[in-house]
Amino acid sequence: xxxxxxxxxxxxxxxxxxxxxxxxxxxxxxxxxxxxxxxxxxxxxxxxxxxxxxxxxxxxxxxxxxxxxxxxxxxxxxxxxxxxxxxxxxxxxxxxxxxxxxxxxxxxxxxxxxxxxxxxxxxxxxxxxxxxxxxxxxxxxxxxxx
Amino acid sequence: xxxxxxxxxxxxxxxxxxxxxxxxxxxxxxxxxxxxxxxxxxxxxxxxxxxxxxxxxxxxxxxxxxxxxxxxxxxxxxxxxxxxxxxxxxxxxxxxxxxxxx
Numbered sequence: 001x002x003x004x005x006x007x008x009x010x011x012x013x014x015x016x017x018x019x020x021x022x023x024x025x026x027x028x029x030x031x032x033x034x035x036x037x038x039x040x041x042x043x044x045x046x047x048x049x050x051x052x053x054x055x056x057x058x059x060x061x062x063x064x065x066x067x068x069x070x071x072x073x074x075x076x077x078x079x080x081x082x083x084x085x086x087x088x089x090x091x092x093x094x095x096x097x098x099x100x101x102x103x104x105x106x107x108x109x110x111x112x113x114x115x116x117x118x119x120x121x122x123x124x125x126x127x128x129x130x131x132x133x134x135x136x137x138x139x140x141x142x143x144x145x146x
Numbered sequence: 147x148x149x150x151x152x153x154x155x156x157x158x159x160x161x162x163x164x165x166x167x168x169x170x171x172x173x174x175x176x177x178x179x180x181x182x183x184x185x186x187x188x189x190x191x192x193x194x195x196x197x198x199x200x201x202x203x204x205x206x207x208x209x210x211x212x213x214x215x216x217x218x219x220x221x222x223x224x225x226x227x228x229x230x231x232x233x234x235x236x237x238x239x240x241x242x243x244x245x246x247x248x
Binding site: 015016017019020023024025026027028029030031032033034037038039041042045046048049052056059061068069070071072073075099100121 | 148149150151152153154155156157166167168172175176179180183187192197199231237238239240241
């Protein structure tokens, strides 16, 4: 990377959406941190803008609790990170104005959330499928779903 | 045909006095896993955009500055990234304008 290409303060009114559009991107995969904050808000926004959106929770850092006392990378239990993200997504569609959306846009955010895929980086399989394979159904009782 | 982009959001080195972050060992292992994934995607023709959002920049680094890139590079965090983007006002790059791209 050439540091001289850095353009500080001269990028104008371009959003991340504009930048992705200029490159013809229509599918974004997302990883990083933090689960309930930047990951959640950027993922929902990407889906709202029409991008096919995939999150890899096994490569996302979250918080151990709601008090944000300690960051955690749940490499071997990504379903917990998925749950942390989905909890934050629920807060978004229930209180859209707190996240920069209009009050009536809750259903739009919910629909966008439902289009987002959660996959595992190891084999690119949906986490829900991996979960179903890992936990055999109990006879006479439906397997738990989340 | 779909064109995919990999976005790595806000992976930075916590300041020395912040005990809330991943430990050094955890962080090193995490970044290695990230870079492995990013390299695998590159082999598939998928580029990676490293996104630094405002709130964390204000905590961890001089906001939207070349020094942030140097710091990330120095720590080995960015070995597989193809491009960087900076946004200093919030947590959502889709609703705020971008400050810099490199």
